Structures are given as C-alpha cells and as structure tokens.
Amino acid sequence: MAVTVNDANIAEVTNEGLTIVDFWAPWCGPCKMMEPALENLEAKYGSQLQFGKMNVDNNQEIAQSFKIMSIPSLVLFKDGKAIEKVTGYYPEAKLAKYLEKKISENESK
Numbered sequence: 001m002a003v004t005v006n007d008a009n010i011a012e013v014t015n016e017g018l019t020i021v022d023f024w025a026p027w028c029g030p031c032k033m034m035e036p037a038l039e040n041l042e043a044k045y046g047s048q049l050q051f052g053k054m055n056v057d058n059n060q061e062i063a064q065s066f067k068i069m070s071i072p073s074l075v076l077f078k079d080g081k082a083i084e085k086v087t088g089y090y091p092e093a094k095l096a097k098y099l100e101k102k103i104s105e106n107e108s109k
Helices: 010-014 029-045 060-065 092-107
Strands: 017-024 048-054 073-078 081-087
Touching: 010 017, 010 048, 017 029, 017 092, 029 092, 060 073, 073 092
Parallel strands: 017 048
Antiparallel strands: 017 073, 073 081
C-alpha cells in the first residue's frame, strides 16, 4: 500500500531510490479513476520503486512548492530530488510504460 506522504515525512519517504508521489484529493474524479491503476502498478513495480500519496487539501504548501496546479499529478523523485512531473489522468498501460522507462533509466546509470 502506498505510503501516506505529508509535510513531515516527504523528505524521509523520497530520500532513497525512485519514489512516485501521487498528488490527489478526495473530491477529484480523475484521481479516483487512477487509484486502481496505481494500486495495480504498485503491486507490479513496488519492489523497484516506492509509491506515495499526498492529499493536496491537507498539504497545500508542499503541493505549491512542487508547482502542482492540477490533479492528479505524479511527481517522480530520485534520491530525494523531484526530477519529473506528469499531470492528468493516465490509463494503467500508459503509466506502466512510463514507469518501466524510468526504472530502466535508473538501473542503467
């Protein structure tokens, strides 16, 4: 299950390896649509990268610091540094392709 990320633990959660943080809100329809896809992807890739979820309603300052203007947004962290952001609804197959590419890039470095 994805780690609940917040103001107090974001540095700790993202400090090692690859971490993808889902910036979402309970009222967001596309966020709810992506939730099962993210759960399936975590089951598949959870040994290669960590998954986190941040409720933007409860963490507005952090969301602003990562320039989250719309949700859902996924921010990819590598060793504590935000390196990439994707915004909007993505079907599971497209997200899987994206994650496979990022994992492969990380392993080849």
